[in-house]
Amino acid sequence: MVGTSRMRSVEEHLDDILAGVRELPVESVPLDAALGRVLAREVTATTAIPPFDNSAMDGYAVRAEDVRGASDTAIVSLPVSADLPAGAAADARLEPGTAARIMTGAPVPPGADAIVPVEHTDGGTASVRVHREPTLGAHVRRAGTDLEAGATVLPPGVTLTSRAIAAAASAGRATVEVHARPRVAVISTGSELVPPGEPTRRGQIPDSNSFLLAAAVAEAGGAALRLGSVADDVDALRALLERAAREADAIVLSGGVSVGAYDVVKELLAPLGVRFGTVRMQPGKPQGFGHWLDGTPIFALPGNPVSAAVSFEVFVRPALRRLQGLPEVHRPRSTGTAEVGWRTPPGRRQYIPVTIVRDAAGAARVRPATAGGSGSHLVASLALADGLAIVDAEVEEVCHGDVVEVLDWRDQPPTA
Known part of the structure; x- marks a missing residue:
């Protein structure tokens, strides 16, 4: 991506990322520590289930x-x-x-x-x-009417829920083989950032991105190491990245990836081979991905909150699922009907935070979460949004009644 002005597609950037991460090692954990983990080896029944009439x-x-x-x-x-x-x-x-x-x-x-x-x-x-x-x-x-001895109870790739853990226990298994949970260091960059709750002077804002991204890591099944914010200082950033690489399986940075004079993330990482460039999407146009000196994957996301959230959803979340050995890295998508119209950016795929209401039959109605649409600074829209509407780059305008692709952040969408 360095050295070219050509904007890449979302798919091109994601393909590079997925090619640059590998499944984490397998470990054995007791059942009471297995919730949410991804099964790496099949679970078979040690005895028939039930074992007797x-x-x-x-x-x-x-x-x-x-x-x-x-x-x-x-x-x-x-x-x-x-x-x-x-x-x-x-x-x-x-x-x-x-x-x-x-x-x-x-x-x-x-x-x-x-x-x-x-x-x-x-x-x-x-x-x-x-x-x-x-x-x-x-x-x-009758004995064995649920499963015969030796039969597969759970296949690999399953995310272990309470029901799956109960099945493993019924099969006589006290431990299961799972992929290691990815440890992800999260760092916000920018001299303007201060911890939430501390006084701010003119030009300063609270650091929300490190909290946003650490929570998103946890929601994606990872273990977040939130290192907070670091000023626009190359030496300070290098020291924090050295610590992150020692303690984590991946690093997520936000801020400092555009074309500003103080974008120290690019200044430090581009010479190490981390690729920076632009992607045909809005928000989230500037992106970076590569590896630290020891091979730890680094995701360099834009600093505006909506851009960071969308970039995590589109690029980082699939990579974390790949690290966990999940067979499907993408969140399911559906369609919805636009309740209002909105403009779209020319030549770029739009990811706009929307509210989603489903009727009793499951049909979705969507509208932008705020009047500002997909503005990358509108952090309040994230709290109001139920998911994202995804509009192709060729579409110049969404009109009332149009059918749009919808990515729902919620596990169980409420009905109207």
């Missing part, structure tokens, strides 16, 4: 032929020969003409072939009166 109901284990024809007018009475709570071994065989009181999850005793729910009996403990005939095999969960 068990009762699906509280009731009585019986031989179906012993209670054939039972009804309200033809009650069958059987002696209760055993009491089987969950966890009982149930080795004793059920003799013909008897019943065993059984709880949900308890092993079905040998010889029994049906469960009579307690609701279909008088609930007796010494003997039981059955007033409804069960079918053969009723309410018996």
